[in-house]
Amino acid sequence: MIENKKIIVALGGNAILSDDPTAGAQIEAIRQTCDRLADLVEHHNQLIISHGNGPQVGNLLLQQQLADSEKNPALPLDTCVAMTEGSIGYWMQNEMSSILKKRNIDKSVVSLVTRVEVDKDDPAFTHPTKPIGPFLTEVEVAEAKEDGAKYIEDSGRGYRKVVPSPKPVGIVEFDTVKQLVENDVITISCGGGGIPVLKTEDGYTGVEAVIDKDFASEKLAEQVNADLFIILTGVDNVYINFNKPNQKKLEEVSVEELKQYIGEGQFEPGSMLPKIEAAVKFVETSDHGKAIITSLSNLDNIHQGAGTVVVKHKNNNEKVESLNVEMHESLITSE
């Protein structure tokens, strides 16, 4: 297991949500996730956890459609993001605290309702791309389209509503997160990508959007100077030619290679592309940081190089070794 590092773990949907969207089932999934993450704490790592909210915030938005406009008005999307950030963070605080208590680890866990500044001129506001809520069939989309919403097909898994997803400019509370982590507090931050806010003369004001949690986590990882950025999702590794007969698993991969694959259109915008872009940005920006994309069940093996490990430059040991063999052989031939 990795030790003594400052680590940000961004949790994907699977870590929170199974097929059962009830609170009880989500809490159970979070309990299992926290049990794995507690191993990182046990090995003296400073841990910051962020998480997605796509399914939850989409469901909450659907619940707003049931609201009665005067007595019980629908709440705006930024407020729904705050609500899901709060509820998921609360479940995590409960579960992580009990697991640490059982392991006799005396550490506090907090979740911070985090605001994330975005740019009012971000083109995302006129081009919604972030899938949220349940997966729908074509028939369900045709019925639901009455509300004027936009839907896209999401990685072969069905249709989902899409909303604007501006890029994070900065994490408003990053200094507080830094202080918490320096004081050995396990911090849940940037949940659901954080609440999108615009800077005003007086402070900040919310804006209706859902920030991608991989981009928000990357920005936080940059701002707190993390050693390691782990993105946990539904697969052990990233693939090129994903789901095709010639799909190939990526293990250690350089920023340069990934940029080439991005250029080839290897990664889907609504699922793997943001993770790749976030990992590339972190590794490029950081002095020494690495990024790993893998599954929760593979977390125990990352110290042995498991998962897709994004590095600035690839480890050239193999090339050096083969060069040594070639030199040795040419010496023997010439002798």
Ligand SMILES: Nc1ncnc2c1ncn2[C@@H]1O[C@H](COP(=O)(O)OP(=O)(O)O)[C@@H](O)[C@H]1O
């Ligand atoms: N190139 C790829 N390599 C691996 N998985 C991919 C790829 N493209 C799409 N996927 C799918 O995208 C999923 C991750 O996206 P998503 O489920 O939206 O993220 P999250 O885990 O953050 O909720 C993976 O579990 C996998 O099913």
Ligand SMILES: NC(=O)OP(=O)(O)O
């Ligand atoms: N906000 C966000 O990125 O959520 P998901 O990871 O669940 O899509």
